[in-house]
Amino acid sequence: xxxxxxxxxxxxxxxxxxxxxxxxxxxxxxxxxxxxxxxxxxxxxxxxxxxxxxxxxxxxxxxxxxxxxxxxxxxxxxxxxxxxxxxxxxxxxxxxxxxxxxxxxxxxxxxxxxxxxxxxxxxxxxxxxxxxxxxxxxxxxxxxxxxxxxxxxxxxxxxxxxxxxxxxxxxxxxxxxxxxxxxxxxxxxxxxxxxxxxx
Amino acid sequence: xxxxxxxxxxxxxxxxxxxxxxxxxxxxxxxxxxxxxxxxxxxxxxxxxxxxxxxxxxxxxxxxxxxxxxxxxxxxxxxxxxxxxxxxxxxxxxxxxxxxxxxxxxxxxxxxxxxxxxxxxxxxxxxxxxxxxxxxxxxxxxxxxxxxxxxxxxxxxxxxxxxxxxxxxxxxxxxxxxxxxxxxxxxxxxxxxxxxxxxxxxxxxxxxxxxxxxxx
Numbered sequence: 548x549x550x551x552x553x554x555x556x557x558x559x560x561x562x563x564x565x566x567x568x569x570x571x572x573x574x575x576x577x578x579x580x581x582x583x584x585x586x587x588x589x590x591x592x593x594x595x596x597x598x599x600x601x602x603x604x605x606x607x608x609x610x611x612x613x614x615x616x617x618x619x620x621x622x623x624x625x626x627x628x629x630x631x632x633x634x635x636x637x638x639x640x641x642x643x644x645x646x647x648x649x650x651x652x653x654x655x656x657x658x659x660x661x662x663x664x665x666x667x668x669x670x671x672x673x674x675x676x677x678x679x680x681x682x683x684x685x686x687x688x689x690x691x692x693x694x695x696x697x698x699x700x701x702x703x704x705x706x707x708x709x710x711x712x713x714x715x716x717x718x719x720x721x722x723x724x725x726x727x728x729x730x731x732x733x734x735x736x737x738x739x740x741x742x743x744x745x746x
Numbered sequence: 747x748x749x750x751x752x753x754x755x756x757x758x759x760x761x762x763x764x765x766x767x768x769x770x771x772x773x774x775x776x777x778x779x780x781x782x783x784x785x786x787x788x789x790x791x792x793x794x795x796x797x798x799x800x801x802x803x804x805x806x807x808x809x810x811x812x813x814x815x816x817x818x819x820x821x822x823x824x825x826x827x828x829x830x831x832x833x834x835x836x837x838x839x840x841x842x843x844x845x846x847x848x849x850x851x852x853x854x855x856x857x858x859x860x861x862x863x864x865x866x867x868x869x870x871x872x873x874x875x876x877x878x879x880x881x882x883x884x885x886x887x888x889x890x891x892x893x894x895x896x897x898x899x900x901x902x903x904x905x906x907x908x909x910x911x912x913x914x915x916x917x918x919x920x921x922x923x924x925x926x927x928x929x930x931x932x933x934x935x936x937x938x939x940x941x942x943x944x945x946x947x948x949x950x951x952x953x954x955x956x957x958x959x960x961x962x
Contacts, residue, residue: 549778552890556762556769556778573890573954577776599901608912623915636932639939640911643904677774677789684897684942687904693855694908700852701844701913705850737775739939741788 548734550575559738579732585739589656589663591727596652598720603645605681605713608695610702620713621645648686648724654679655727658740668743680733689721763954770795773951800949802873807944812868814937822928824910836930837861837906839879859905867903867941870896871948878952889953895946904936907931 548557550570557577562568567579581587606618621644660678662668693715702708764771769778770793772786779786779793786793822834835843837860844853870892877889913925 548776549769550775551771551773552950554763554765554771554951555954556764558772574887575890615952619912619915635934636907636911636927640908644908673789677791684901684946687901687908688815690902690904691908694905695903695912697852697856697905698909698912700849701909720747734776737777737789741777 548577552576569674578734580735581730581732584730584732584735585659585663587726587730589660590732591723592652592655594721595650595727596656598716598723599645599649599652601716602713602719602720605716606711607713607717608699609709609711611707611709618711620711621717643685643687644691647682648688648720651679651682651686654682659736660742662739668740672740676736683728686724688717688724692717692721765795765955786883796949796951796955800947800952801875803947804871804944807947808868808871808875811864811937811940811944814933814940815864815868816933818930818934818937819927819957821930821933823906823930823934824913825926825928827924834928837934837955838908856909858905859903863899863903864937864941867896867900867949871941871944874948874953890950893945893948893950893953898947900938900942903941906934907938 549555550557550573552575553570553573555570555572557570559653562578562580564582566578568577569575570577605620607620607623609618618732644688655673658672658679661672695717726745759926761825764778767917768781770781770783771778772789772791772793774791775786777786781795783793785791821836823837823840824835826833826835837856841853841861844850844856872892874889874896880884910927910931911924914927
């Protein structure tokens with residue numbers, strides 16, 4: 548195999564579970580297999596998928612000022628830009644925080660779930676997993692959380708703000724996503740995908 | 747393959763690369779193919795020995811990103827109206843407001859995310875793209891690290907766009923206050939997206955190619 552970063556050639560050996568193999572030229576982590584990683588990734592992706600629905604439709608923040616209460620969900624935040632010039636921004640925000648993460652979870656589930664329960668991979672598993680990998684930098688749920696924190700501070704002077712259930716769903720979602728990406732060793736997954744498809 | 751062999755990381759010579767061996771490696775899944783293969787047999791990604799147009803695309807996206815960044819700073823990001831009073835604030839203005847209100851931490855986060863990171867990114871990508879061509883090669887590891895940091899941190903600039911989105915959704919109390927996004931929000935989002943594309947177009951293998959140039 549060749550290191551994806553610097554093109555140095557390596558001979559594939561069995562990397563013991565729990566250790567890491569690095570490229571001997573540039574130091575990029577090439578493989579880091581873990582026990583039962585496949586099942587864990589699939590479970591976490593499924594969890595994230597469910598959490599996303601809660602995060603989108605439940606009220607996210609409650610704002611109280613002058614006796615009036617305003618509840619907003621992520622859905623409202625997305626729709627906030629739906630007029631005129633701001634439409635492209637609205638589409639971008641929706642894409643980055645809801646659509647792309649959802650697509651990514653479903654692509655991962657589609658590619659890995661059959662393997663996790665011992666079946667042969669689905670027909671377009673490789674394509675699905677490649678799409679999931681390509682979307683990784685564009686799924687920005689965790690950045691949205693920090694954005695929420697900043698927005699809270701900005702509004703705090705104007706009105707009383709409290710966090711809704713969707714906020715916690717979103718926080719959980721981010722944690723699950725980070726965990727999942729940590730378990731995921733893409734070169735090992737590619738290797739397994741290939742082996743299982745052939746047999 | 748060496749397991750956790752950090753001693754060897756510093757040694758950059760005597761490395762056999764896929765290209766030298768007459769092979770082409772997949773940048774997505776790492777599989778090696780004979781030199782002329784077009785598509786990776788394992789993951790279906792297109793294969794290129796070296797991406798010849800890589801630098802061109804890097805520069806194109808980078809310039810687009812810088813151009814979009816200019817209106818992002820000069821036009822207002824937020825249009826706030828409180829009790830009939832209308833205020834417009836740019837990115838820097840928003841940071842200054844937060845600073846005056848005494849929320850230094852948040853002011854710092856916004857400042858770093860929307861000023862320091864984008865400008866740092868422009869400079870680092872330009873540096874990487876220029877230094878790849880220069881004959882004297884220094885510190886492949888440093889530049890590799892720089893590339894990884896740029897790739898990782900770029901997305902975090904989006905914070906300010908999300909803040910604007912949340913604020914305008916949340917603050918719609920008709921009499922008391924309304925918040926609307928300004929033109930800058932769109933161009934800032936575009937600028938971030940363009941620079942992310944620029945960083946992704948960069949082929950990190952080029953950093954290491956220069957090492958081989960002198961001994962072949």
